[in-house]
Amino acid sequence: MNSGAIRRRLALGLAVLTAGGLLAVASPGDAQAAVHCSGRKVRTLPFSAGSVQVYKRDGYVCAVTVVKRTSGRRSMSVSVQARGSRPVSDTGAYVHHAGPVTVHAGHRCVRVRGSVGSASVRSGWFLC
Template sequence: MLVRKALSSVVAVGVAVAAALTIAPSAAHAAYTPEGVCGSGYYVQRSYPLPGARVYQLYNGSSNCVVTIKTASVGTPTRTTAALQVSGSDWSTDTGDYRYYAGPVRVPAAGKCVRYFGYHGGTSYTSPWGNCG
């Protein structure tokens, strides 16, 4: 009887661990939002879908932030880029083989036009200039 009870406990723990491992990638992905990655006070101004990701441009009243959040191959390192350019300045870029997202790229931009860039899954996107002022 004691062996059966111990075996039952081991099986229950094994099932719980397997369930946690199955849920973990989805839970990890759900934990990453554009606002959460960029920080308190930022809100989404524009976004664009890429294969297996979405690039977001956010603003908090004085600075812009760009992040590219993966929606596929989450947890697996894949080439991902987030970049931001303020009119009159060079690009600020974060690129690498990331598991969940690239960025945040934050740049002060009050009163200036900005454009953003994202890359994932072999496709890139450069937004038009916008959000001026």
């Protein structure tokens, strides 16, 4: 392998590491949720300990509860329910986020719930 090929590979590796670091520093909450849910963000439900971020794509609705400040494992949950169906949820002890959970809503209304510790948020029916 010649020295030009080695330089190109090193430059590519450095560019990938730099881009990843900038993404993590620029917006850790949004970047983390975007990794787990595809589609466009349709709603953010903030509460004292974090937020529930809701995304929609091709009739599917995805939600993630993201903490405001990480400080070890905490009890977290996220739940999405399409009208006429049972809720789909994820509950456990997590560091950064609970979820993602995804339901097929089609053109039906959905409601979302999320919690971090004792703080929580719940929406009414939306996306009708």
